[in-house]
Amino acid sequence: MIVHVDCAAHAIVQRVYDVKGGERLMYADDVVAWGMDSFKKRGLVLGYDVACKELNHLDFYGLLRSIIDTILFILFIPAMHVYAHGKDCQSLFSPRFLMGLGLTMDGEGHERVNSWLARMIGLTQRETHENRRLDIVLFLEFYNWSKVRKLVAWTVKKLMAVFAGLAEVKAALGLQWRRLETTSYSVVVESVTGLRQRLVDRASKEPPSTKDDLRLQIDHLARSIVLMDKHLRGAPGTKMGNRLKKAMTSTFTDLYKKLDEFNGLCTPSCF
Known part of the structure; x- marks a missing residue:
């Protein structure tokens, strides 16, 4: 069984x-050790299908404290x-809840790599163990090369657009x-800030008209009545x-008051 470690942001195999004898936590331990050595100044964010077990495993053997004291470590x-x-x-471990992971880092980049590796199943079935490992490594190197090439092309395109805008x-x-x-940069920031403040001072600071407020209140009351009527039928x-009938009666009373107030303020042009 092949296990690969990928960059979570760009799905580039690292x-x-x-693996022999099934998946084991010792491989995750080796990844953590490699990450501590490679990303000392950047920290390590590790996505693992059983991160909860890996955390307990590291804590049980007294390794977690040394890792936390050395680098920023997120599982x-x-x-x-x-x-x-x-x-x-x-x-505790969902990427949707952990601060700093955002919405795009779902940790499923390795599944996309697996879809590429699936093309080699037929090729490697009858190969020797050494040739199989070599072909898989070469295939993943080609995969990385194609990913990096696309990233470079995308970066060049963005830079050219920026340079054109600067021109x-x-x-x-x-x-x-x-x-x-x-x-200096500070002078530019101060001048732009002052310009924005002058524009704000020139802008109209009149509060919303009473008619607009009443329109919003009437709309809110009407929506509440429709919603209560929907629940009342069920x-x-x-x-x-x-209770819903009493609430609807009270809401209708408030609605009629607001309508009378609105009609008293409005001229024929309002309608």
Whole structure:
């Protein structure tokens, strides 16, 4: 069985393990040790299908404290696998709940790599053990190369767009561009902040009109009545139904008052 360690953000394979005898926590321990050595100044965010077991395993053998004291260490369970765990694990290890992982880092990049590796099943079935390992490594190297090539092409495209935009700005500023180059960043920030403040001061600060407020209140009351009527139809003759009737009567009274107030303020042009 092949186990690979990928970059969670870009699904680029970093390490490959030829697992014998089933998946074991010692492979995760080796990944943690490698991450501590490789990402000392950046921290390690590790997604693992049984991250809860790995955390208990590290704590049981007294390794967790040394890891936490050395680097920033975050364990999470990939988004697809976390729903197979209990609520406690989901609340502690779900990538949707952990701060800093965002919404795009779901930890399922290795599944996308597996879909690529599936193409080699027929090729490697009758190979020797050494040739099988070599072919898998070569295939993953090609996969990484294609991913990096796409990332570089995307980065170049974005940079060219930025440079084109800067060229347009430089042409529009004309002689002021040289002045901008020699100006410190703090001066630019202060001038822009002052300009924004002047624009805010010029803007109208009049409060919303009473008619607009009444329109919003009337709309809210009408929506409440429609919602209560919907629930009332599903619970006729019950205590909840009686409460809803009283609430609807009170809401209708408030609605009529607001309508009378609105009609008193409005001119024929309002309608």
